[in-house]
Amino acid sequence: xxxxxxxxxxxDVPFVIGGREFRSRLIVGTGKYExxxxxxxxxxxxxxxxxxxxxxxxxxxxxxxxGILHHLDPEEFFLLPNTAxxxxxxxxxxxxxxxxxxxxxxxxxxxVIGDEATLVPDVSATLEAARELVADGFKxxxxxxxxxxxxxxxxxxxxxxxxxxxSPIGSGLGVVNPHFIREIKRRLDVPVIVDAxxxxxxxxxxxxxxxxxxxxxxxxIAAADDPVAMAEAMNLGTRAGRLAYLAGRMPARGIAVPxxxxxxxxx
Amino acid sequence: MIHVRLNxxxxxxxxxxxxGDLLVSLDLRPELIVVERNREILARDxxxxxxVEEGDTLEFVHFVGGG
Numbered sequence: 001x002x003x004x005x006x007x008x009x010x011x012d013v014p015f016v017i018g019g020r021e022f023r024s025r026l027i028v029g030t031g032k033y034e035x036x037x038x039x040x041x042x043x044x045x046x047x048x049x050x051x052x053x054x055x056x057x058x059x060x061x062x063x064x065x066x067g068i069l070h071h072l073d074p075e076e077f078f079l080l081p082n083t084a085x086x087x088x089x090x091x092x093x094x095x096x097x098x099x100x101x102x103x104x105x106x107x108x109x110x111x112v113i114g115d116e117a118t119l120v121p122d123v124s125a126t127l128e129a130a131r132e133l134v135a136d137g138f139k140x141x142x143x144x145x146x147x148x149x150x151x152x153x154x155x156x157x158x159x160x161x162x163x164x165x166x167s168p169i170g171s172g173l174g175v176v177n178p179h180f181i182r183e184i185k186r187r188l189d190v191p192v193i194v195d196a197x198x199x200x201x202x203x204x205x206x207x208x209x210x211x212x213x214x215x216x217x218x219x220x221i222a223a224a225d226d227p228v229a230m231a232e233a234m235n236l237g238t239r240a241g242r243l244a245y246l247a248g249r250m251p252a253r254g255i256a257v258p259x260x261x262x263x264x265x266x267x
Numbered sequence: 268m269i270h271v272r273l274n275x276x277x278x279x280x281x282x283x284x285x286x287g288d289l290l291v292s293l294d295l296r297p298e299l300i301v302v303e304r305n306r307e308i309l310a311r312d313x314x315x316x317x318x319v320e321e322g323d324t325l326e327f328v329h330f331v332g333g334g
Binding site for chain 1: 310326333
């Protein structure tokens, strides 16, 4: 074990969602990679043990069926089905059930989009779907806006985790409103995972410095020039941010304070 | 022959086939595919007994990369 891992192990608490413990606070997506080989290498470099997957029709016009289960071993990674691409509660619950049947897990990343241009979530449809899916036994990790009231409602609805965005999906803008993210984390009891908008390792670090439980990303790794290197950078950034949060940062000041003694100077 | 709608397209297939037969004829591995038949998910252990009928709407889905 490296020295940094020992510090993490002694300072941090287990990362538990819906009664299941995960090793890594970084959750990664599996979309947009140029090759499946690159995807698997990048995911391994990220250190993530939970990865998201989408549910789609098999392309029957192709000679070979190329589902992701041909490349990702469910024994090595915990596959979290998503409802990406759904614009209504009805569609999302349909995809959720297909995902459960495909993956034999009750865990679900619920995502209901409200606007095609910005991919901003439809929070009322998300809430409606969350209530139905929780009643049906799902452990719902709900993607939502960085809006406190919706986050509280999703927790009340029984979601296993609430996942506010850092900024729009695929934008790479980083955390646009750290104050709201901190307040959501402060007010909720269920895990808060920031999902979407991270662009580079410093964004992952800043996200985790807000005290949230985890961070979820896809494009920031997949669209990097070297996804494997960026995956490792995200791994380190996530862990650095978490440790910095646990360490408790010094207060920021508007003026200088000397680091060396002011006494003992020569005449 | 019977007519079915499979993954959004009309197809003519031999009558009397089970869902499992149809999957295998398309080179699909049943253990990796989820089948929705007329908007209801079909349990995997029933693929070999449920016969595809005229006018059925079938969706064969699986996991793909996503975020």
